[in-house]
Amino acid sequence: xxxxxxxxxxxxxxxxxxxxxxxxxxDSASNYFPWYKQELGKRPQLIIDIRSNVGExxxxxxxVTLNKTAKHFSLHITETQPEDSAVYFCAASIGDSGYAxxxxxxxxxxxxx
Amino acid sequence: GAVVxxxxxxxxxxxxxxxKIECRSLDFQATTMFWYRQFPKKSLMLMATSxxxxxxxxxxxxxxxxxxxxxxxxxxxxxxxxxxxxEDSSFYICSAISGRAPNNEQFFGPGTRxxxx
Numbered sequence: 001x002x003x004x005x006x007x008x009x010x011x012x013x014x015x016x017x018x019x020x021x022x023x024x025x026x027d028s029a030s031n032y033f034p035w036y037k038q039e040l041g042k043r044p045q046l047i048i049d050i051r052s053n054v055g056e057x058x059x060x061x062x063x064v065t066l067n068k069t070a071k072h073f074s075l076h077i078t079e080t081q082p083e084d085s086a087v088y089f090c091a092a093s094i095g096d097s098g099y100a101x102x103x104x105x106x107x108x109x110x111x112x113x
Numbered sequence: 114g115a116v117v118x119x120x121x122x123x124x125x126x127x128x129x130x131x132x133k134i135e136c137r138s139l140d141f142q143a144t145t146m147f148w149y150r151q152f153p154k155k156s157l158m159l160m161a162t163s164x165x166x167x168x169x170x171x172x173x174x175x176x177x178x179x180x181x182x183x184x185x186x187x188x189x190x191x192x193x194x195x196x197x198x199x200e201d202s203s204f205y206i207c208s209a210i211s212g213r214a215p216n217n218e219q220f221f222g223p224g225t226r227x228x229x230x
Contacts, residue, residue, distance in 0.1 A: 032217070046219070103158075
């Protein structure tokens with residue numbers, strides 16, 4: 001199937017710093033790009049998503065940008081806190097159905113006090 | 114709202130036996146559910162899309178005769194791992210789409226840890 005590449009695989013930042021996670025996708029028909037946060041032993045939870053007709057979306061300390069031409073999108077977390085520590089997955093819809101998703105391999109974010 | 118449950122949470126079985134995992138949407142009707150497999154410290158790999166009342170759509174490389182999916186009602190999908198082998202040991206997680214949530218947000222179940230001896 002189509003691939004979603006995610007970088008970095010691990011990221012360590014100090015509390016208060018910003019964290020950026022980048023993803024690229026190959027399916028030009030993808031039109032929905034959610035980001036999920038998965039804490040250890042828990043289920044993935046949606047934290048923010050963006051559709052292909054929007055270039056940027058922000059929700060408090062979290063923002064996502066999308067460059068559809070370059071087929072890449074990024075997650076930005078500002079003023080990081082220890083509770084932001086988790087694995088973050090990006091995903092891209094398979095085709096334009098907006099239903100099934102291809103996930104990136106995940107980024108393990110550690111925020112140190 | 115939009116709670117998804119899975120049962121069992123953990124199962125250990127002998128090689129050659131079959132294991133059934135249930136995925137339920139507790140407070141909404143889910144016409145579409147998804148089954149994923151997650152290896153330790155790895156991503157979620159989509160196995161199949163389960164639609165109520167019709168055959169599941171399997172991703173490339175996933176054996177439909179080994180991983181039987183039944184979506185018998187709008188709140189229940191089951192995944193049966195037939196003739197399980199140690200290499201089938203993994204974390205299986207389902208998700209469901211709620212028509213009430215915007216952007217077809219997928220709500221995930223808590224997952225089932227399968228260990229095949």
